[in-house]
Amino acid sequence: MNIVHINRFYRIVFVSLVTIYLVILAGGIVRSTGSGMGCPDWPKCFGTYAPPLEESQLPADYKEKYAVQGHPAVFNVYKTWTEYVNRLVGAIAGLIIVYQCIYATRFLKTTPKYFWYSLLLAVLMASQGLLGAKLVSSYLKPILITLHMGVALLIMGILIWLLVEAGKEKQRLHAADYAEEDLGRKYRWAMWVFISLTVIQIFLGTEVRETIDIISYALDYQYKETWIASAGSIFIIHRSYSILLTAATIYFTFILYKQRALYPKAYRLSTKIAAVIAIEIAAGITLAYFALPPWAQPIHLLFATVLLGVQLAFVFRFMVGQNRRSV
Structure with missing residues (x-):
């Protein structure tokens, strides 16, 4: 080639x-x-x-x-x-x-x-x-x-x-x-579960946004500080789910931290995943507690997709090598 x-x-x-x-x-x-x-x-x-x-x-x-x-x-x-x-x-x-x-x-x-x-x-x-x-x-x-x-x-x-x-x-x-750095089957499945959680969270966020649209239209785009509280269970699920996603990120990064000498590149990329999710959580908190400032909404969406992108890059980069070895 x-x-x-x-x-x-x-x-x-x-x-x-x-x-x-x-x-x-x-x-x-x-x-x-x-x-x-x-x-x-x-x-x-x-x-x-x-x-x-x-x-x-x-x-x-x-x-x-x-x-x-x-x-x-x-x-x-x-x-x-x-x-x-x-x-x-x-x-x-x-x-x-x-x-x-x-x-x-x-x-x-x-x-x-x-x-x-x-x-x-x-x-x-x-x-x-x-x-x-x-x-x-x-x-x-x-x-x-x-x-x-x-x-x-x-x-x-x-x-x-x-x-x-x-x-x-x-x-x-x-x-x-x-030589490709392959983490093995156990980590491969763990990351795919992690990715599935992220995809679900993105679509939960879409549902929250649609609910907010309905509420804001009904209130003639006034009383913005009440929109989140009026969103009901879908927002609570979305918020609670973010805790699960954050915990999974911390755990996965910690596991790779302990094996950073064996998998240095994978560990470095896992820290980038943690950094992205930290920004994403910060944007979500801003939306929830500061009455949905317009500038925070596209940032929240962008970093959700960046998070998914880095996770996919992790899987494709480290978990689909030609010379797989068990861990």
Whole structure:
């Protein structure tokens, strides 16, 4: 395999992954600012590819013309442009993944998995675009928001796997004596349980957000300090679940700390997982006890997905080596 090609492919996948995280961050900002219907049509925004800057640029009957599910369109320049930038970031991410797929054709004879998984990513990105259109036309139906998030996590996971695989290939080409650090079956299953807990927690968080949306709408977006208390059992479950996740993180890091001489790289990555979850918990506490400040919501979502990403990288990097040994 050409080392120049694998180095370049690794960089392309890395850029793709960064843009996906930017899409997730942008989506979190859209959600926290209530900008989901900032553009009431798709793929255009108020009938144009570049949205207006002021209401006077819209037709007189725009509220009826762009009404969705019986809801009149509302123009707010900040929300409109927030949603528009979100769409632009998504489009850029899609184009980068298409380029990744095209570049991966050169591996069809040597490492075809790079091409086929890149092609799958391109299909998933196209599906995300169609799902985004359906989301707008449904007036942000909650189940579609959850599905939209699920597909984004799947895309992220595949990109991380490709990044780790390409990284291993780079190391093998650079060093003939390269050996993978494999932690064995016991830790492999423990981390997959850990990942499952994180995925459940992310979707519990999505349910909390949907509940808060219903409460805030019912209260006409007033009395913000009461929203969390009104969320009921779903918030309590989400909060309690975070304690379980934190305890699992501390335990896993401690176990690897005791074996850091044997598995130094794995231990270092486990400390990064602990650091990410600490930031995530801090953002969650801020949301719960400081009346949901908008800036904390996208940070909470972003670091939840970063946590999942680092966990997946851990599994792919240390637990799927060719020369597994029992622990």
